[in-house]
Amino acid sequence: MREVNNEDTSSYAGRRAxxxxxxxxxxxxxVAALLSRAGLAAGPEPAVSGTGPGAGxxxxxxxxxxxxEGVSPSGPGTQGEHDAGVSRGSAPxxxxxxxxxxxxxxxxxxxxxxxxxxxxxxxxFFDAGGTSVGAVELVAALEDSLGVELDLxxxxxxxxxxxxARRLLATAGTAAAPAVPGASETPGTEWSxxxxxxxxxxxxxxxxxxxxxxxxxxxxxxxxxxWTAVGDTPLSRFPAPSAYSSPSSDPSARPEDLExxxxxLSLADRLPWTSSPxxxxxxxxxxxxxxxxxxxxxxxxxxxxxxxxxxxxxxAADEEAASARLGAALxxxxxxxxxxxRRRVTVLPGDIRRPRLGLSxxxxxxxxxxxxxxxxxxxxxDFLRGYQSLxxxxxxxxxxxxxxxxTGPPKPLHxxxxxxxxxxxxxxxxxxxxxxxxxxxxxxxxxxxxWAAEVALRRARDHGLVVTAMRPGGIGGHxxxxxxxxQDLSSGLISAFARFRTVPAFxxxxxxxxxxxxxxxxxxxxxxxxxxHDYNLTGVPNTLDDVVRDMAFGxxxxxxxxxxxxxxxxxxxxxxxxxPELGFLTRVxxxxxxxxxxxxxLKGPAATGERTAALVEALGLxxxxxxxxxxxxxxxxxxxxDGLARLPHKDDQPYxxxxxxxxxxxxxxxxxxxxxxxxxxxxxxxxxxxLAGERRVDADGELVCSAVHPEPLVVVRGDxxxxxxxxxPREHGQHHRLLRYRLLLRDADGGRWWLEGHKHARARRDVxxxxxxxxxxxxxxxxPAVLTGELVVPADSYVRDQIDGIKVDPRLTAxxxxxxxxxxxxxxxxxxxxxxxxxxARAAADLLDLRRTQTPSERHR
Numbered sequence: 001m002r003e004v005n006n007e008d009t010s011s012y013a014g015r016r017a018x019x020x021x022x023x024x025x026x027x028x029x030x031v032a033a034l035l036s037r038a039g040l041a042a043g044p045e046p047a048v049s050g051t052g053p054g055a056g057x058x059x060x061x062x063x064x065x066x067x068x069e070g071v072s073p074s075g076p077g078t079q080g081e082h083d084a085g086v087s088r089g090s091a092p093x094x095x096x097x098x099x100x101x102x103x104x105x106x107x108x109x110x111x112x113x114x115x116x117x118x119x120x121x122x123x124x125f126f127d128a129g130g131t132s133v134g135a136v137e138l139v140a141a142l143e144d145s146l147g148v149e150l151d152l153x154x155x156x157x158x159x160x161x162x163x164x165a166r167r168l169l170a171t172a173g174t175a176a177a178p179a180v181p182g183a184s185e186t187p188g189t190e191w192s193x194x195x196x197x198x199x200x201x202x203x204x205x206x207x208x209x210x211x212x213x214x215x216x217x218x219x220x221x222x223x224x225x226x227w228t229a230v231g232d233t234p235l236s237r238f239p240a241p242s243a244y245s246s247p248s249s250d251p252s253a254r255p256e257d258l259e260x261x262x263x264x265l266s267l268a269d270r271l272p273w274t275s276s277p278x279x280x281x282x283x284x285x286x287x288x289x290x291x292x293x294x295x296x297x298x299x300x301x302x303x304x305x306x307x308x309x310x311x312x313x314x315x316a317a318d319e320e321a322a323s324a325r326l327g328a329a330l331x332x333x334x335x336x337x338x339x340x341x342r343r344r345v346t347v348l349p350g351d352i353r354r355p356r357l358g359l360s361x362x363x364x365x366x367x368x369x370x371x372x373x374x375x376x377x378x379x380x381x382d383f384l385r386g387y388q389s390l391x392x393x394x395x396x397x398x399x400x401x402x403x404x405x406x407t408g409p410p411k412p413l414h415x416x417x418x419x420x421x422x423x424x425x426x427x428x429x430x431x432x433x434x435x436x437x438x439x440x441x442x443x444x445x446x447x448x449x450x451w452a453a454e455v456a457l458r459r460a461r462d463h464g465l466v467v468t469a470m471r472p473g474g475i476g477g478h479x480x481x482x483x484x485x486x487q488d489l490s491s492g493l494i495s496a497f498a499r500f501r502t503v504p505a506f507x508x509x510x511x512x513x514x515x516x517x518x519x520x521x522x523x524x525x526x527x528x529x530x531x532x533h534d535y536n537l538t539g540v541p542n543t544l545d546d547v548v549r550d551m552a553f554g555x556x557x558x559x560x561x562x563x564x565x566x567x568x569x570x571x572x573x574x575x576x577x578x579x580p581e582l583g584f585l586t587r588v589x590x591x592x593x594x595x596x597x598x599x600x601x602l603k604g605p606a607a608t609g610e611r612t613a614a615l616v617e618a619l620g621l622x623x624x625x626x627x628x629x630x631x632x633x634x635x636x637x638x639x640x641x642d643g644l645a646r647l648p649h650k651d652d653q654p655y656x657x658x659x660x661x662x663x664x665x666x667x668x669x670x671x672x673x674x675x676x677x678x679x680x681x682x683x684x685x686x687x688x689x690x691l692a693g694e695r696r697v698d699a700d701g702e703l704v705c706s707a708v709h710p711e712p713l714v715v716v717r718g719d720x721x722x723x724x725x726x727x728x729p730r731e732h733g734q735h736h737r738l739l740r741y742r743l744l745l746r747d748a749d750g751g752r753w754w755l756e757g758h759k760h761a762r763a764r765r766d767v768x769x770x771x772x773x774x775x776x777x778x779x780x781x782x783x784p785a786v787l788t789g790e791l792v793v794p795a796d797s798y799v800r801d802q803i804d805g806i807k808v809d810p811r812l813t814a815x816x817x818x819x820x821x822x823x824x825x826x827x828x829x830x831x832x833x834x835x836x837x838x839x840x841a842r843a844a845a846d847l848l849d850l851r852r853t854q855t856p857s858e859r860h861r
Contacts, residue, residue, distance in 0.1 A: 102165035109141045110161060124389050125159035127353060132384060132587050135159070153593055157254070157386030157445065253440050253448065257387040261439055261452045264395050268459035271399070274406040275464050279528035281306060282373035282412075288313045288352055288401065289377030291329035293485035294416065294475055294521075297514050298377060300335055301522035303344055308526075311367065313350045313357055313378070322349040334481040352378045352397035357404070368408035375414045375525055376401045379450075383489060383594045384587060386445035387452075394449035395456065402460045402467070412466040412531045414524065415457055418450040419473040419510055419538055419607055423600040430510070430607040432471075432534045444597035466532045470521050473538035473607060474511030476627050477635025483514070484635050486644070489601070491635075492585035496570055498636065498645035499579070501558045503547060504566035506602035511627050512539030520612065523619050536609035540626040549816075550629035554636070555648030555655045555687020557811050563602065567595070581644045633689060648686035650698040656808050656824055657684035659801040662774055666707055666789030669777075673789035677705040677776075683720060688820075691827055695722045703745055703755065707787055708778060711748035718743040722831050735760040736838040741774065744781070752781035757791070761836045763843040771832060772798060 103121035110119045113134035119125060125135065135155045142150050148168055155164065253261075285302060289295030290312040302310055316322035326347055327337040351358035359367070380393035398415060405413040422430045423444070424437030436455065442448045457467045474490030477483060484491050490511045497503050517537045524530045542550075544560065551558050561569065567589050574586045588594040609624065616623055625631070639645035648655070660681045667673035681701035690696060699718030724740040741757035757776040764770070772793040777785035793802075806824065808817040 099162065099165050099169060102168065103162040105146065106142065106161035106164050109145055110138050113138050113141075119161065121161045121165075123160065124392065125155070125161075126380070126382070126385055126389055127392060130159070132156075132382075132584065153384075153591060156382075156384040156389065156591070156593070157257075158388035159385070160388070163388065253443055254386075257445075257448060258440055260387060260391065261448060264391060264399075264452050265456050265459065267396075267399055268402070268456040268463075271402055271460050271463050271465065272406045273463050274410045276466055277372070277410040277412050279531075280372070281526050281528065282308050284309050284311070284371050285373045285375055285525070286311045286313065286367060286371050286401075286404070287375045287377065288357075288397075289379065289416070290314065291326055292377060293333060293483075293488070294472065294514060294518060295377040296330050296333050296335050297478070297518035298375070298521055299330075299345070300341075301518045302375075302525065303341060305519075305522055306526045308373075309344050309346065311346045311348055311371070313348050313352065315351050316349045318349055319347055323347045333483045334478070335483075352400070353392040355400070357400060364404070365408075368404055371404075372409070372411055373414065373525060374401050374405045374411055375416075377416045379416070381446065381487065383444055383446050383597055384591050386593075387448040388445075390445045390449045391452070394446075395452045398453040399456060399460075402457060402465060406460075406463065406465050410464070410466070412468065413457070413460075414468045414470065414521075414531075415454070416521070417454045417469045417471045418446075419471045419536065420444075420447040420597075420601075421451045421454050421471065422604065422607075423447045423597060425596070425600045425603060427600075427604060430536070430605055432536050432609055432611050444593050447597060447600075461532075468524060468531050469534045470524060471534070471536050471538070471607075472512065472517050473536075473541075474509060475517055476511050476513045476632065477638065478515050479513045479631045480515070480634060482634030482636075482638035484638055485514075486581065486642070487584055489585075489588065489598070491639070491644075492582060492588070494632070494635075495582060495639050495644035496585060497547070497551065497558060498556055498639065498647070499582075500570060500573055501556060502561055502566055502569060503544070503551075503558045504563045504602060505560055506544055506563075507604065508541040508543060508606040509547065509602075509627075510538040510541045510604075510607040512537060512624070513627055513631055516622060516624070519621060520616060523615070523621060527615075527619065530615055533611060535612045535615070536607050537612060538607040538609060539624045541606040542626060542628075546626065546628070550632075552812060552816065553687070553820075554629050554633075554689045555652065555685075557653070557809065563599065579643065581642060629689075633692065636689070637693065648690065650684075650686055652686050653809060653811075654684035654698070655687050656806060656820055657682055658806045659683075660793060661797050661801065662791035662793050664774075664789055664791035666705060666776065666778065666787045666791075668707075669785055669788050675705065675707040675787075675789075677703070677707070677789060677791060679703050679791060681715070681718070685824070688823065691722075691824075695724075695831075696720065697722065699741065699743060703743070705778070705787075708745075708753060709747040709749070709751070713745040713747050713753060716744045716746050716752075722828065723835050735762055736835055737761075738771065738832060738835040739774075741776070754779055754781055756785075761839050763839040767836055768795075770836070 100121070107119045107121045107123075110125055110130070111117055113130055114125065115129040119128050119130075125138065130138070135152060139150050139152055139155060142148060146168075150164065150168065154167060158164070285308045287295065287299055287302070287310050290299045290310075291314055299310060299312065302308060312322075312326055314322035314326050316325050323342075326345075330337045348357075348359065348363070356364045376398055378393070378397060380390050382390065401415075402413055405411040419430065421436045422434075424441040427437055436451060437447075439448070439451060442451055454469055457465075457469065461467050475485060475488055476490060476494075477485075486492075490509065516539060520535075520537055524535060548558055548560065571586065571589050574582060578586075588598065613624055636645055636647060640647045660683055661679070662681075663676075663678045665673040666675050666677045679701065681699050684698045684700070685691060686698065690698075697720040699715060699720050701715050701718075703713040703715070705713070719742050721740045721742075722738075724737055737758055738761050739757075739759040741755065743755040743757075745753040745755060747753065755776055755778050757774045759771065759774055761767075761770050769792070772795070774791045774793075776787075776789055776791055778787040779785040803825070806821050808820045812820065
């Protein structure tokens with residue numbers, strides 16, 4: 001919809017068309033040409049001015065009516081304004097027919113890009129199963145078939161063919177029939193409740209009621225939206241679109257989106273009146289969004305921490321398909337789907353976007369009288385799509401759940417909102433009871449729909465409904481399983497940080513791991529004293545210094561860039577070396593609308609959650625904590641496995657390193673070792689993650705052994721494992737392995753050799769020598785060992801090289817270098833101590849063994 005009221009409609013449409021034409025550098029097609037490409041007929045073309053480069057642009061002094069005739073601008077109340085468009089009761093005009101025909105042509109072109117192969121003119125492309133990639137292909141197909149260059153952001157803003165047709169015709173110079181504020185064009189939907197009683201605001205005094213504003217025509221064959229207001233739209237009394245424009249250069253919402261938001265907010269006034277529910281823990285819960293990342297974890301937490309039976313609404317054709325889809329989604333997130341879980345879960349095939357959730361009337365009424373709690377997690381999370389494209393899932397769906405909660409016995413509604421309701425650039429604070437962002441300052445469709453849903457549900461509280469709003473920020477991966485949401489913006493940003501070793505300068509990252517968010521949300525649902533409040537489930541925010549320090553501790557030293565530089569650099573890297581798993585991040589960074597969302601997210605203040613912290617403390621749950629490198633460890637591993645992130649590698653600049661020199665003798669297997677042999681190695685780690693995750697140290701250097709080759713052998717690849725296999729003893733407990741060396745060597749002639757070495761701990765007094773002596777076997781690659789012997793670290797070089805000689809990455813600060821050195825010494829010393837203690841503890845246990853007979857595997861020692 002392009003006008004908020006009927007005043008200055010023609011002049012505004014003319015200015016809009018002229019501005020868009022100038023911005024595009026000329027349309028290239030006239031209205032007649034555009035309609036002829038779609039197989040339609042058009043009336044006379046509007047007047048155009050100029051020739052040359054500006055030819056084809058609409059004259060801003062000329063407005064175009066629905067008949068395609070040029071008329072002079074008319075002021076408010078003039079006959080010219082009254083006659084514009086279609087008067088009440090008149091037959092559809094040629095403009096409306098042109099819109100219908102063009103919409104059908106667009107729908108036909110979009111059909112191949114949706115799963116069903118067919119798209120109706122009033123259905124949203126994305127709701128029908130279209131993807132972001134499909135939207136790009138659709139734009140290209142429309143350019144081929146109709147010869148028009150449609151901006152991709154316009155498709156994401158409202159992906160209904162009829163809306164696209166209106167915008168194309170308006171851009172080409174035809175004042176198409178405006179959309180009806182508050183009226184969804186999704187077919188086949190009706191409100192399940194009784195029609196509301198008309199109020200004074202429905203019809204202005206002294207006027208006859210009407211169901212359609214002037215200048216519009218009803219779409220034949222479509223059914224009214226379940227939440228469309230009856231009677232005159234109240235938006236005709238709001239200011240003209242220019243009133244929503246800010247004199248500053250700050251981004252603002254589109255007027256048509258604001259109109260729809262205001263209309264959707266008024267729909268909450270139609271909810272039934274209800275009373276407070278009984279303050280008892282729930283026993284029968286309806287959960288939407290269980291196939292999603294947070295919803296799946298919340299389902300398991302509700303089952304773990306309550307006795308409730310959970311009804312899961314899943315979008316599918318039948319119960320069997322719904323159950324299969326839920327099970328597959330849970331397994332994707334590394335969650336169980338066992339027979340015990342299925343016993344306590346009832347899967348309901350339905351759709352949050354449909355009237356009464358797509359359920360039959362009998363099932364709806366049964367649920368309304370049997371449920372005692374409704375939890376709404378389902379939402380369309382897409383940072384590219386506009387409000388019109390997302391409202392059915394995110395706003396109308398939330399109101400449908402509110403209707404269910406208010407029908408029959410009163411039930412609490414627990415709504416998963418988002419910290420995105422504060423995504424206004426320059427907002428001062430993000431507290432649980434702080435004022436939300438101004439609607440006209442939200443430009444991303446996702447932010448707008450979450451804001452509209454939460455504000456509408458606040459109105460529902462005035463009807464007696466108990467509504468709890470829980471606002472997660474970025475939802476990070478699971479701290480134990482590493483499961484993550486690949487389409488979450490925070491996951492994409494972290495992946496880019498780790499992959500390219502750069503971060504944009506930001507103030508705070510309000511994110512928390514999914515297991516903590518889910519556990520707190522489940523506690524809120526099950527604790528009646530927590531109902532009816534707002535909660536920020538954001539944990540403790542990360543600052544820029546926190547992220548840089550955490551990544552450096554993990555061996556990923558990053559460079560800080562300003563936002564524009566980081567965006568350009570990241571896009572250039574992704575275009576030069578595409579990463580399919582980060583395709584969505586590429587589209588976000590290219591979208592002007594999504595970029596504003598990112599800017600608001602990265603420049604916003606820290607979210608606070610005093611009420612959440614008090615609840616967590618009262619219930620004895622894990623307190624909010626910073627989502628630091630330790631919590632992200634498993635997630636980074638999963639991201640690297642899936643090709644999104646890049647963990648530290650031995651080819652990277654080492655995080656910490658030191659030298660080790662060994663000397664000794666080797667000889668042929670089975671004979672005395674009498675040939676001198678020595679090794680000069682550099683042992684290094686790329687990150688502390690390498691120690692915690694792999695217990696492995698990288699080795700590089702050379703071997704000098706005349707029994708192998710007259711010239712030194714170079715280490716091609718080398719690894720040293722600390723207490724391999726957790727130091728499991730060998731030879732009936734007599735030898736506990738401390739270190740294991742495995743080197744791949746290359747001689748001067750290109751021949752390849754291998755070296756396998758072990759340091760063992762035994763219950764003997766020469767403990768100091770045990771930490772330095774290395775038993776080695778050497779052989780050609782792919783062949784058995786031909787040499788064996790022992791190499792020992794000289795006592796005078798051990799402390800000098802491996803303690804005092806430790807080097808740390810110079811990019812770290814002096815304080816960080818000291819911390820890294822002490823961390824390594826503490827970790828390595830602890831592991832060595834455990835390894836050396838093992839054989840002595842085993843010997844002591846044998847001495848104190850009072851059994852009459854030994855086990856068959858034991859020998860006299």
